[in-house]
Amino acid sequence: MSSIRQFYRRHRKALTTATSGVLYAGGWTLGYVTPFDTASAVVLVVAAVVGGFDIAKIAYYELRSLTLGIKTLVTLAAVGAIAIGAYWEAAAVVFLFSLGSYLESRTMRKTRSALEELLEMTPDTAVVVRDGEHIEIPARDVEVGEVVVVKPGEKIPVDGDVVDGESAVDQAPVTGESAPVHKSPGDEVYAGTINQEGAFEVRTTGAGSDTTLQRIIRRVEEAQEAQSPTESLIDRFATYYTPAIVALSLVAFAVTRDPMLSLTLLVIGCPGALVIGPPVSIVSAIGTAARNGVLMKGGEHLERAGKIDLVAFDKTGTLTTGETTVAAVEGFGHEPASVLRYAATAEKRSEHHLAAAILAAVESADDTGTLAADGGVSGAIADTSIPEPDEFDVVPGSGVVAHHDGREIVVGNRRLLDDRDISIPDAAAEYARTREDRGETAVHVALDGAVVGVIAVRDELREAAPDVVERLHDAGIQTVMLTGDNERAARAVAEEVGIDDVRAALLPEDKQRAITEYRERGHVVAMVGDGINDAPSLATADVGIAMGAAGTDTAIETADMALMADDLRQIAEAISLSKATRWNVYENVGIAIVTVVFLLAGVLTSYVHLAAGMLVHEASVLAVILNGMRLLRQ
Known part of the structure; x- marks a missing residue:
């Protein structure tokens, strides 16, 4: 029963x-x-x-x-x-x-099918290692720090880091990446992704509701519930329109004494298609975007993205891979190996990507002092352990100032040296210009107020960058690069990619002012950055787009649009989807208005009766729904 x-x-x-x-x-x-x-x-x-x-x-x-x-x-x-x-x-x-x-x-x-697909991605159970034994437990009960065993063909039940084994993982459910990604010890994996080849073990960093996939699902649910400006406008319109239809039917009855006419006006005047059309388009688009690895924060941002006519790119980590390496080291009065060691000492506490490249160069130097990448270091680095600086200070957008063993070490760009009245020898300036003309970044190293060397750092261009910029240009969208890097290196990258305009040597607040300036000129601006360092610019732009947000709480929570993978192609696809959604909303509104006008005219001229009017009315509702669902195939 x-x-x-x-x-x-x-x-x-x-x-x-x-x-x-x-x-x-x-x-x-x-x-x-x-x-x-x-x-x-x-x-x-x-x-x-x-x-x-x-x-x-x-x-x-x-x-x-x-x-x-x-x-x-x-x-x-x-x-x-x-x-x-x-x-x-x-x-x-x-x-x-x-x-x-x-x-x-x-x-x-069906328009929410993408969300249902995401929900189905999370496995119910996980095999954990406890007391040397493999035990199957509910995935939500796995604790942070526990080791989970994942066999070939299984869905990964938790977020975590690979500690043993190697495999290829299909990350499409989270990042939208079409090709499997190789994973080895130290690499991050996400709940809901699929292990394809070998078995491996994962140390848990997030389980249950505290996984990247669950955060995406929550954000998609919130985004699909949030109203876009068009939806809010139509709701306000319906508040006045519906009582007006009731009043019209009463007036019609008072004038004609025809109750059937009055009742027909009541039915066919309903704004059903007008009210349902925009939400279907918005929900379909947000679901499609999520399935493709693009997280839209809500209908408001989705609609605004459809009006974008200028995209501003950060350089490092956006147009480039962000995987910086030391290309060469040149000393002026000092051995290159000593220059590299001074720089590494100053940068040891820094979290900047250039600091990581310098520290990695010291670690990779062999016993002859040769860098594997370029051979730019001469003289042995016998002891690759880098001492801690006694004092350390970051100068945002410029570099670092540190003290060690009673000596001051300054590592950074020309602006930092100028601010500290440190002159740059002609030979050092010429060497820096030569490396910058190659698209590299020149990092100056000064010891006790005198330049002792220049470190050239290379960041490889993303393979997809030129194609993405070309697609944006084809769509009539201007492009600009906003970077803290030097002018020559920035222009070298911009020319290779095809960027329209370059603004270099910018501090974070300079980028923010540039975004404001573009908006004041009437542009609808999207800013593409890493979601953390470029936070002021992302917040100021009409649409902030965070790159590589998978596993990054800050990016998922703060960005208007988050690309779960480091895939620039998702930008052009997301903007294209947003523009298609905007036109789809207009089409649905048009269908609804034309239908109501046609029916009202038919009723007032006695060509449309009650049942036929309701049939046409319901047909218009289904028409806008089906039209909105076209976005599921984008």
Whole structure:
């Protein structure tokens, strides 16, 4: 018995719609082929009651809250039709509306299919290593720090770092990457991704609701519920429009004394397609974006992204891979090996990517002092352990100043040296210019107020960067690079990529001012950065786009749009989807308005009657839903 009740609750709308339809067909047939008019009327009234009970209940609560919605108008129309003896019309209106609502809910559920796909990605169980034994437990019960065993073909149940084994992992559910990514010890993996080849062990950093996939799901749910500006505008319009339709039907009855005309106006004047059209488009687009590894924060940002006409790129980590390496070291009065060691000492506490490159260069130097990458270091680095600086200070956008063993070490760009009145020898300046003309970054090293060397750091260009910029240009979107790097290195990269304009040697606040300036010129600006270092610029831009947000809480929470993988191609695809969504919303609004105008004109000229008007009305609702669902195939 309980299973029957559960089945009924799950399929209530389908069952009541089907029952109403059968009764409607039976009552109409009975009246058409037999002389039993009373029996036909009773069956048709029952059809209206069965199909309209839930509708009338909602209408009751709408009236109690002093609001007028489409269900109130349908209820009034059905009750009025029964009151004047138009039983066939009453049953037809209720059945058609019930059928339309059922089909609408079915198709709306499909627009959220991308979210359902994400939900299905998380496995229910995990195999953990406890006391030397493999134990299967619910994935949500895995604790941070525990080691989880993942076999070939299995979904990874937790976020974590690989500690043993190697494999290729399909990360498409989280990052949208089409090709599997090789994983080895030290690499990060995400819950919901699929292990394809070898077995490996993962030390858990997040489980249950605290995984990257679950954060994406929560953000997608919030984004799909949040209203876009168009939705808010239409809701405000409907607040005044619906009572106006009721007033129009009353005026029509007062003038014509034709109750059927008045009831028809009530039904066909409902703004159903107008209200449902934009949300379907927005929900479909957000779901599609999530499935492709792009996290949209909400309909507002999605709509605004469709108006973007200028994209500003950070250079390092965005147009380039961010995997910086030391290309060469040149000493001036000092051995290159000593220059590198001084720089490493100053940078040891820094978290900047250039500091990481310098420290990695010291570690990779062999016993002859030769860098594996370039051979730019001469003289042995016998002891690669780098001492801690006694004092350490970061100068944002410029470099670092440190003290060690009573000596001051300054590592940074020309601006930092100028600010500290440190002159740069002509030979050092010429060497720096030569390396910068190659697109490299020149890092100056000064000891006790005198330049002792220059370190050239290389950051490889992303392979997809030129193609992405070209696609943006083809879409009529301007591009600009905003970077803290020097002018020559920035222009070398910009020319290779095809960027329209370059602003170099910028501090974070300079980037923010540049974004503000572009907006004041009338541009709708997107800023693409790493989501943390470029936070002021991302917040100032009309749309902030964070690169490589997978596993980064800050980026997921703060960006308007987050690219889960470090894939520049997702930018062009996301903007293209946003523009398509914007036009799709306009199309749906147009379909709704044209349908209402056509129906009103038909009613006032006696060409459209109650049942036919409801049929066309429901057809327009399904039309905008199907049109919005086209975005699921983008």
